[in-house]
Amino acid sequence: MLKLLPFAIATAVASGQLLANEQQNNSRFALAGYGDVKYEDSKLMDTSAFSARFVPIFLFSLSDKMHIEAETEISVDENGETEIELEYADIHYFLSDTTTFTAGKFLLPFGQYGPNQHPSWINRSAFSPGIYGGLGGHGGYQPMQGLLPVMSDIGVGIQHIIPLGKNQKIFFDVYMTNGLAAEAPHDDEEDAHDDEPVLDEHEEEVVDEHAEEEEEHEEVDAHAWELPELAFEATSADNNSNKAFGGRIAYAFLPGIEVGASYYTAKYDEKLGFTATGFDINWIGNHYIVRGEFIKTETDSFEEDEHEENKVITFDRNGWYLQATFMAGKMFNVLQGTDFVVEYAETNKINEAERWAYGINYWLDSRAVIKATYEDTTVQDGEDDKRFAIQYSYGF
């Protein structure tokens, strides 16, 4: 299936360009996207390497009401294999001036980083915020175990906007998607059920051990105390008939402030659930940007009691990050195009860690940037890490 993707892309580009040439005034296709090159040096991993990505976005306007967007991410992994990922592919139907229906695979509106800020020409740091990533997908390996990945899933969603006068708005998003599965079990796992986790398409880069969610487990081993590992990758199958639900409600005082609250809940097994609650802020001033998110997750898992009965226990985790960008160039002419970035992130309760990040960005123009970021992570029960990266990113 994935093999067909490059072909599909080529066809889309070609036909799009034909169309664009045909109708000069009202094209229905646009090609956009971003790409980046990154050099990263990590103390813990004892590696330094270049990596590159190319992320084309295909946009189609079918009519005033219908709009199609698709984004693919093409990258080369550590083994030299080309990876192609379908980030999103969905259709928007503009039901009214203020209501939009979305169907397909789309970025879930949870918080700000996932849906709005993760493209590298937008993110002010060369790394993802500490509470994101480390779970596959964007961010890849990182010493701090994130709470959530950038979530993209298949389903339907509705967006509604309530303008309150000229400068204030309430944003409202709800969605229903296929949801989660438990990460593929290990080989040594006995008696798998029919409804056992669907196999994941690609390897996860998560560092910690896989947990067991088997119902009939002989002994209580240490693993049972570990956080179950969840597969967030969208699949076109659902391992259970329970869909994931979620939404975000936000208040914006334009152009300066947006605050939001998000909720996501899914069953990843008959009796086991996962929920995430988040609060986010995006505060834009003349010379600065402050972004932050707090996320709390609850992951169910089975635990055996004295009578060898399974009972459901819930793992709580939370974490937050705050990132401040000082756009020095807007204050001092000699520093034109320069940003200074400071970020703090921490995760609590399980896999506790904290991280400071410092960065300098230089903008060549409004969509091309060179970022240098240094990161210092302290892990409570594990090895600390120091990382440094230089990233050149461009939107097009």
Added chain:
Amino acid sequence: MKSIIQILLVISLSLLSAFSIYAEEKISGAEVINNNCARCHNARAVHEFSIPEWKVIMPHMREKAHLTGKETQAVLEFLELTSQSVPLAQKIAPEKIIAPDGKQLFTQFGCQGCHSLKGDGGTVGPALDETIKNKGIGFFIKKLQNPQFNNSSSPMPKMPLNEQQIKAIAEYIKS
């Protein structure tokens, strides 16, 4: 059960929005840009894309930025206005060729959507009250002819204005 609650929530919010007081005044595209387009990323330069491309990109941003359909339309109209060629700009107000009306141009090109004047207006650009006094009329003319000349990441669009019209705007700002 949860989905029922969610549906109820949607309905009640739709009702709320129906009653919300959204003045039916003409929306300024420049103001929508000022209020929204630097929130997630740097505002992108108008000349990066052609108008037919912008028409396909804007619905993408409508969804991301939570713009209304009317606001999206206003942005597109503004982008179209700024991407006209200079002689066309004169056609817009043919009777004004001899003595361009600075105030009218100032309004038409949405300067105040992004800049404040006498304490009133947008904030993505600096206040214009003192610019000419501090940096000179030469700078002002150059800036309007090519907003990126001194700042390659400037989101200010290049306007289809000739020198005469720019001077008229300068006069208006100084008055």
